[in-house]
Amino acid sequence: MARNKFDIDEELDVKFDFKQVRRLLGYLKPYKGKVAFTVLLMIASSLLALLGPYLVKVAIDEKIPSGDTGGLVLLAAIFVVTLVFGTVCMKYRIRTMSQIGQSVIYSIREDIFTHIQRLPFAYYDSRPHGKILVRVVNYVNSLSDLLSNGIINLITDIFTLAAIICWLLILNVRLALVCFAGLPVLITITLLIKNAQRKAWQKVSRKLSNMNAYIHESICGIKVTQSFAREKENMDIFLGQNDEYRKAWIDAIKVQFLMWPMVDVISVASACAIFFAGTRWLGTAGITTGIIIAFTSYVWRFWEPISNLGNFYNSIINAVAYLERIFETIDEKPTVANLPGAVEMPQVKGAVEFKDVVFCYEKDEVVLDHVSFKVEPGETIALVGPTGAGKSTIVSLVSRFYDVQEGSVLIDGKDVRSVTLESLRKQMGVMLQDTFIFSGTVMDNIKYSRLDATDEEAIAAAKAVCAHDFIMTLPDGYKTEVNERGSRLSVGQRQLISFARALLADPRILILDEATSSIDTKTELALQAGLQRLLKGRTSFIIAHRLSTIKNADRIMYIDNGRIIEQGSHEELMERKGAYYKLYTAQYQLLEAV
Amino acid sequence: MREFKWVWGLMRKYRAIFFTALGLVFVVNLLNLINPIVQGKIVDEVIEGGMLEKLLPFVLLMIGNTVVRAALRYTYLYMFENVSQNVVYNARRDVFRKVQELDFDFFDRTRTGDIMARITGDLDAVRHFTAYVLYSIFMHTVTLILALTVMFIKSATFTLVLLAITPITGILAVRLSGTVRPAFSAIREQFARLNSVVQENISGNRVVKAFAQEEYEIYKFSRENSGFRDSNIRASRIWEKYLPVMDAMAGLLSVQIILVGGIMVINRNITLGDLVTFNSFLWALNNPMRMIGWLINDTQRFATSAEKVMMLLNREPRIKSREGAIVKKPEGRVEFRNVSFKYGKEPVLEDISFSANPGQTVAIVGPTGSGKSTLVSLISRFYDCTGGSVLVDGIDVRDYDVRTLRDNIAVAMQDVFLFSETIEGNIAYGAPDVSVEKVKWAAQLACAHDFIMEFPEGFDTIIGERGVGLSGGQKQRIALARAIVKEAPIVILDDTTSSVDIETEHQIQQNLRDYCKNRTTFIIAHRISSVKHADLILVLEGGRIVERGTHDELLAMKGRYYDIFVNQYGDFDKVVNE
Structure with a gap:
């Protein structure tokens, strides 16, 4: 099985692609007006900021020597105006960029979350849940810096750079070219380390994912860990994960930090080159002492935006390591999805037919082997047979949790693949082997299947499945808070709540997959009495090991090795003295034997 | 302020690196002053003063200075990252350790996602x-x-x-x-x-x-x-x-x-x-x-x-080893002495008393929510009882080192949780050093061996989180094998075979007969077939023991146990006599 676990890296073999960045920029599209305006403001305010030193220069060179107090006041006033303008710009920038950045993060997260809702069981089954969680929450968060400041800085820096390049070229072409000479060197080195850098950050993201998976599972399985007193071993495993993440981070940072010294050395070197070239060419090609001095001070202004761009580039490389994972998830094709032309499932009557169904979870591992049967509306079908025979698989195909490899599953004569998933599943009440309780009140959990149900309806459902009495003994009755791990509810109680939940949906087809395995016999009997009434008019599939649960079914199917071995009513099957008879009598003989 | 104290506590170990790096920051700040001065000199003396021969030394000084400061800056940035990664590493270790230490009560009330957010x-x-x-x-x-x-x-x-x-x-x-x-x-x-x-x-x-x-x-x-x-x-x-x-x-x-x-x-x-x-x-x-x-x-x-x-x-x-706690391996005698337990204000168990010796099996039956699982979880001390005492080998469980206590109790919980691990890894969860043969032996006892071998990768098959991909019965049997392989003197099987078919359950019972010979075994179940052979059957209702005895004694009593029996085997005579 190609299942992933916490200590297996998820490989992703994609080349570095600016498409990822472009796709990210796509999220900014709705705000492009605002972004453009902010950039304009930033440019304006940085131009105004240039005015500051000039004002000081005028004061020192002219106004002070001449003792012009009035002039000083004027200059100070102008300066204050630029400050006020700068303050307003900055305020606007902080406000818009945080709004835009947060909104983009919101949208990306919304997209990835909405998408994973459409992914089938198989997706969730094949990897630790912590690895999905880390993508939706942490990876998306790591884009926040890039979005709130990076983009604006990028555009502003590019603009500044373009302006300074023009200015240098106007001043003197030759010296300008000398000044630019360092650039190709920088770009070459940057490209050379790009691969190492990218790999390093990808590793960081993978290790983070692994560690998260381990933490998540450790918390979910904490009761097992404590009951087996395995804390020490788990600590060691965790420290291993923790250490790998730390190492990956340090490795990535080692490459990342190369950028700054590189820019530093190259920029100083190019300033020196200007001194050399300037002194050599002095007097030719319009190079004067003043020009050289001007150039050496502009050199820094040229390299500053480049240094910023280098940092931006760093954060892009870093972000892409997360982005590609996010987009990988968003691009994951749901294998069970609405087909083109799928229609709404009309009100289900309840006829179910399996036509020569072949199904396997993994290739070559046949779970259902040419299964065919027909169920009339309102019939109660019980599935029995050894564990792993394929009973749960059969019922999960009715809700189209998986798609069959061969043959077809029909409801009211319609192939389940020809209708929309939502309209199909909304008409089914499924109670799975694994009960899952959401955090919230007991009432919330019962109403989960039909959100618009009234409290009375929910209570009626709880009464019908004999859950009402125990719920009333809880501290706050139906308003008692429970959580994912079910808090203090016993498995049997959780099953009863899930049962009520399934029933509240008022489904046409009811599927009970070992719905009552942990419920005591007495409650179960009471439940059955109520159930007879509830099942009326509904098609139902019941999987159970306790034979008292299934005896009353209209038809019992005995499943073994992915095939239906026998089917018929309890009496018919007892008469036949086949597999079911053996199973049924065995429970008595075995009781004797113990 | 406490926050800074805490982080300083974590940084302390790395303070040499940290302060060296701060020293470097200082040096680099000083070095930063050199280039503008040199540049000024170049302008004054070389360009305006025309002393061309001085250019090369000045330039070399500038570049040399830059290389040194770049290298130093790289070094201190790296050192700070190093310190910070170590600090976070240790903080994460502490949080993880704490999470592992916290008791069930905490996890009953805290959402997984909240804990994740912290880490x-x-x-x-x-x-x-x-x-x-x-x-x-x-x-x-x-x-x-x-x-x-x-x-x-x-x-x-x-x-x-x-x-x-x-x-x-x-x-x-x-x-x-x-x-x-x-x-x-x-x-x-x-x-x-x-x-x-x-x-x-x-x-x-x-x-x-x-x-x-x-x-x-x-x-x-x-x-x-x-x-x-x-x-x-x-x-x-x-x-x-x-x-x-x-x-x-x-x-x-x-x-x-x-x-x-x-x-x-x-x-x-x-x-x-x-x-x-x-x-x-x-x-x-x-x-x-x-x-x-x-x-x-x-x-x-x-x-x-x-x-x-x-x-x-x-x-x-709330649950931790007290000082000087006992670390001696117990033989497995379990006694409940007037035990009561309240969850908040809600009474869950009241006045429970019984005892069991190694070699004996105690079965607990009773309605859903009657306190069966709570009762056995008091033995492992997942919760502390609020009245009376739970004794193992005559010693209060609160006097044991928690790890020693739990190391000697093997639990298969009703709420089966399997890890996304190989099947072998899951079975060996409680005894990581155990041999492959032992794992297979445990799987055989739990009647899991055959279906495991049907997977293409056998015991190396990775199962999904929470055991996805396995049927309920298969999961239960792996959890059972996990408990078996631990070979602890006390064995607790909490509704372990409810999703297993009766024949397999019977087979498991046969297999475990020998295994349980020298152990104290607790079985929680709903099926009569699972509990019939027990030395002592406790019928629990509303947190109290309402009936106790062997199968035959309880049947003769014609009370609640008898009712359960009739519900399950009402047509017993009819079927057997056919």
Whole structure:
């Protein structure tokens, strides 16, 4: 099985692609007006900021020597105006960029979350849940810096750079070219380390994912860990994960930090080159002492935006390591999805037919082997047979949790693949082997299947499945808070709540997959009495090991090795003295034997 | 303040590196002064003075200086990252250890996603603080002090005049610091909620799909997602109020240079040269003033996150080994003496007394929610009883070292949790050093061997989280094997075979007969077939033992046990006599 676990890296073999960045920029599209305006403001305010030193220069060179107090006041006033303008710009920038950045993060997260809702069981089954969680929450968060400041800085820096390049070229072409000479060197080195850098950050993201998976599972399985007193071993495993993440981070940072010294050395070197070239060419090609001095001070202004761009580039490389994972998830094709032309499932009557169904979870591992049967509306079908025979698989195909490899599953004569998933599943009440309780009140959990149900309806459902009495003994009755791990509810109680939940949906087809395995016999009997009434008019599939649960079914199917071995009513099957008879009598003989 | 103490505690071990790196920051700051001086000299002496022969040495000095400072800066950045990674590594270790120590009670009340948020998001703020914020504060402070010293020497009065506006910045800084903290706190809370809603959605994906409630899930998620966005925006609303003003305050220094400085020069209080020097040092003054707002922001962000992490770290598990706790391996005698247990105010168990010796099997039956699982969880001390005492080998379980106690109890819980691990890894979970043969032996006893071998990869098959991909009965049998392989003197099987078919269950019972010979075994079950052979059957109802005895005794009593029997085997005679 190609299942992933916490200590297996998820490989992703994609080349570095600016498409990822472009796709990210796509999220900014709705705000492009605002972004453009902010950039304009930033440019304006940085131009105004240039005015500051000039004002000081005028004061020192002219106004002070001449003792012009009035002039000083004027200059100070102008300066204050630029400050006020700068303050307003900055305020606007902080406000818009945080709004835009947060909104983009919101949208990306919304997209990835909405998408994973459409992914089938198989997706969730094949990897630790912590690895999905880390993508939706942490990876998306790591884009926040890039979005709130990076983009604006990028555009502003590019603009500044373009302006300074023009200015240098106007001043003197030759010296300008000398000044630019360092650039190709920088770009070459940057490209050379790009691969190492990218790999390093990808590793960081993978290790983070692994560690998260381990933490998540450790918390979910904490009761097992404590009951087996395995804390020490788990600590060691965790420290291993923790250490790998730390190492990956340090490795990535080692490459990342190369950028700054590189820019530093190259920029100083190019300033020196200007001194050399300037002194050599002095007097030719319009190079004067003043020009050289001007150039050496502009050199820094040229390299500053480049240094910023280098940092931006760093954060892009870093972000892409997360982005590609996010987009990988968003691009994951749901294998069970609405087909083109799928229609709404009309009100289900309840006829179910399996036509020569072949199904396997993994290739070559046949779970259902040419299964065919027909169920009339309102019939109660019980599935029995050894564990792993394929009973749960059969019922999960009715809700189209998986798609069959061969043959077809029909409801009211319609192939389940020809209708929309939502309209199909909304008409089914499924109670799975694994009960899952959401955090919230007991009432919330019962109403989960039909959100618009009234409290009375929910209570009626709880009464019908004999859950009402125990719920009333809880501290706050139906308003008692429970959580994912079910808090203090016993498995049997959780099953009863899930049962009520399934029933509240008022489904046409009811599927009970070992719905009552942990419920005591007495409650179960009471439940059955109520159930007879509830099942009326509904098609139902019941999987159970306790034979008292299934005896009353209209038809019992005995499943073994992915095939239906026998089917018929309890009496018919007892008469036949086949597999079911053996199973049924065995429970008595075995009781004797113990 | 406690937050800083905590982080310092973590940094202590790395203080040599940390302070060396701070030293390097200082050196680099000094080196930064060299290039402008050299450059000035080049302009003065080479370009204007025409001493071309001096160019090469000057240039070499500049480049040499740059290479050294770049190397040093790279080194200190690396050192800070190193310290910060180690700090976070250790913090994460502490949190994980704490999580493992905390008792069931905590987990019954805390959402997984909330705990996850602490370990991931909150620790990231700690990382940022130790890697970046701390040294930035240091760097700016050093720059500020150096600049102020030079300025004071030049002109104390003018320096004081310049500093006249700093109290305003100070007030703003204090205000920002106070108001931004709750905003960050709100972000962290909201982050935890977001994390929880996503986490539950993923873990509960089967139920979501079964009821086609994707839309509702998206609605729930969107609420938290937009809450997270809004809390972030709200925080930015606070700093947008302060930061631009603080920035302008820094700019105001230039205005003072022009106006106050200018007038002072005109009035001959200071020289023009002094003013020029002041002006050239101004960056060293206004840069830190500009940064102070941002650094306060980051510091508060750190402090809020650290507070949340510490809240988790400071939580004391109620269940822990007392001092001098017993570490001797028990033989397995279990006794309940008038045990009662309340969960909050809700009584769960009342006046439970019985005892069991090695070799004996105690079965517990009773309605759903009657306290069966709670009863056995008191043996492992997952909860402490609120009245009476639970004794193992005649010693109160509270006197045992918790690890020793649990090491000697093998539990198969009714709520089977398997890890996304290989089957072998899952079975060997409680005894990681056990041999493959032992694992296979346990699987055979649990009747799991055959179906495991049917998987293409056998025992190396990786199963999904929570055992996805296996049927209920298969999961239970792996959990049973996991308990068996531990070979503990006390064995607790909590509804372990409810999803296993009767024949297999019978087979398992046969297999375990030998295994349980010298162990004290507890079985919780609903099927009569599972409990019939027990030496003592306890019938629990409403947290009390209402009947006790062997199968035959209880049948003869014609009470509740008899009712269960009739419900399950009502047509017993008919079938057997056929």
